[in-house]
Amino acid sequence: MASSRPRRADTTPATTLDATAWVEGAFDVLAEGGIDAVRIEPLAKRLGVTRGSFYWHFKDRETLHTAILKEWRKQQSYRIGSRIESQSCAPDERLKQTLALPNSTPRAKRAAAIELAIRLWAGHDTNAAKAVKHIDHVRLTYYAKLFTEMGLAKSEARKRAFMLYAALLAQAYVFTDSETDVSADLAALLVRP
Amino acid sequence: MASSRPRRADTTPATTLDATAWVEGAFDVLAEGGIDAVRIEPLAKRLGVTRGSFYWHFKDRETLHTAILKEWRKQQSYRIGSRIESQSCAPDERLKQTLALPNSTPRAKRAAAIELAIRLWAGHDTNAAKAVKHIDHVRLTYYAKLFTEMGLAKSEARKRAFMLYAALLAQAYVFTDSETDVSADLAALLVRP
DNA sequence: TTGCCACCATACACAAGTGTATGTTGTTAT
DNA sequence: ATAACAACATACACTTGTGTATGGTGGCAA
Numbered sequence: 001m002a003s004s005r006p007r008r009a010d011t012t013p014a015t016t017l018d019a020t021a022w023v024e025g026a027f028d029v030l031a032e033g034g035i036d037a038v039r040i041e042p043l044a045k046r047l048g049v050t051r052g053s054f055y056w057h058f059k060d061r062e063t064l065h066t067a068i069l070k071e072w073r074k075q076q077s078y079r080i081g082s083r084i085e086s087q088s089c090a091p092d093e094r095l096k097q098t099l100a101l102p103n104s105t106p107r108a109k110r111a112a113a114i115e116l117a118i119r120l121w122a123g124h125d126t127n128a129a130k131a132v133k134h135i136d137h138v139r140l141t142y143y144a145k146l147f148t149e150m151g152l153a154k155s156e157a158r159k160r161a162f163m164l165y166a167a168l169l170a171q172a173y174v175f176t177d178s179e180t181d182v183s184a185d186l187a188a189l190l191v192r193p
Numbered sequence: 194m195a196s197s198r199p200r201r202a203d204t205t206p207a208t209t210l211d212a213t214a215w216v217e218g219a220f221d222v223l224a225e226g227g228i229d230a231v232r233i234e235p236l237a238k239r240l241g242v243t244r245g246s247f248y249w250h251f252k253d254r255e256t257l258h259t260a261i262l263k264e265w266r267k268q269q270s271y272r273i274g275s276r277i278e279s280q281s282c283a284p285d286e287r288l289k290q291t292l293a294l295p296n297s298t299p300r301a302k303r304a305a306a307i308e309l310a311i312r313l314w315a316g317h318d319t320n321a322a323k324a325v326k327h328i329d330h331v332r333l334t335y336y337a338k339l340f341t342e343m344g345l346a347k348s349e350a351r352k353r354a355f356m357l358y359a360a361l362l363a364q365a366y367v368f369t370d371s372e373t374d375v376s377a378d379l380a381a382l383l384v385r386p
Numbered sequence: 387t388t389g390c391c392a393c394c395a396t397a398c399a400c401a402a403g404t405g406t407a408t409g410t411t412g413t414t415a416t
Numbered sequence: 417a418t419a420a421c422a423a424c425a426t427a428c429a430c431t432t433g434t435g436t437a438t439g440g441t442g443g444c445a446a
Contacts (some may be wrong), residue, residue: 031316032316034226034228034230034313036230037227109316116312116313119309119366124225129368132368133370140367140369159378159382162363162367162369163360163382165363165367166359166363166367167356167359169359169366169367170355170363171359174329174355174362175315175325176333177329177330185352186352186356189352189353
């Protein structure tokens with residue numbers, strides 16, 4: 001079950017391009033123009049190579065698209081997984097930490113745009129829809145477990161989880177003019193009643 | 194201030210194409226593939242005409258893009274405006290009506306996909322960003338007024354408005370597997386404390 | 387050193403989209 | 417009935433992107 005890709009020895013540092021470099025570049029243009037903008041020639045120009053490099057690492061455009069989905073699923077699954085493992089503090093404290101996640105850094109904005117593009121993509125692509133559905137399920141169950149650990153019933157915890165998820169998404173997608181940092185207030189509003 | 198477009202008399206029913214027909218068709222492909230997929234030739238094929246029709250009604254592609262934004266602003270502004278006028282019942286009842294808006298009909302799914310595409314577009318286009326910012330502001334202020342009419346303070350009303358908006362967006366964008374109709378529960382959760 | 391091979395460039399044929407210039411048709415006005 | 421015009425089709429030149437086939441280059445092993 002080993003990888004069938006005969007990679008070179010680890011002597012050459014980073015002069016040559018990797019398949020993951022193409023996927024990372026694809027994430028950039030995906031965030032800017034959607035999946036339809038993920039084209040090979042603009043990507044090659046951005047990476048400073050020709051399309052000959054692409055067709056060495058990938059079969060065609062569709063292969064890159066599936067690689068994008070696979071990488072996104074992996075990253076987001078790992079993101080939640082590492083959060084589950086680090087159960088260092090109380091659940092209500094972890095809730096506040098979740099709501100206080102950075103959402104205005106360039107890194108966070110890029111991730112939000114990528115996810116937005118994938119959700120739009122999921123409207124007319126079965127595989128993208130499966131990926132989004134899976135990640136939504138993973139996140140919602142994690143948030144629900146957070147609330148059940150705080151003593152809430154299962155039904156109530158799932159409602160709160162949905163509201164928490166909604167708040168996080170809205171913080172990323174909605175243009176709040178006054179930039180009010182509602183994270184602390186939202187935590188209070190979600191824990192209270 | 195009359196329209197400077199010398200339209201033909203109302204004798205011919207619908208045999209000829211209108212500029213708005215192009216914009217409506219553009220909304221369809223916008224919902225499916227983002228703003229980058231709004232191309233003239235595929236649109237012409239879908240509408241059953243050639244590009245000669247397009248270049249009669251519009252100057253170029255960018256003109257169509259601005260027309261899309263203008264039409265979206267108009268539609269969404271009208272949508273909120275008509276809701277403000279119809280103050281027939283109590284604010285808490287109107288809140289429930291807002292949360293019970295249809296979100297699974299093809300019409301609603303199309304509107305959600307269009308808005309998703311425009312939000313992604315707003316990431317790298319100034320005019321699109323202005324439109325989204327404006328509509329977000331209009332909706333948030335309307336929801337906040339709803340809560341102040343229910344007796345809440347201004348600061349609290351704005352937090353609830355954000356949560357309400359977040360819930361509506363999440364209902365449209367998140368893939369909830371069990372399709373739990375959380376609208377009634379969300380209304381209770383937002384009104385309660 | 388020489389031969390292999392990973393990696394990329396180059397060249398070619400093809401498809402699709404853009405803009406413009408111009409031809410064509412049906413309708414309205416006189 | 418015929419000139420005028422709105423609305424679209426057609427043809428052309430150009431650009432951009434795709435996929436493939438093939439050529440070139442540097443490093444590593446024997």
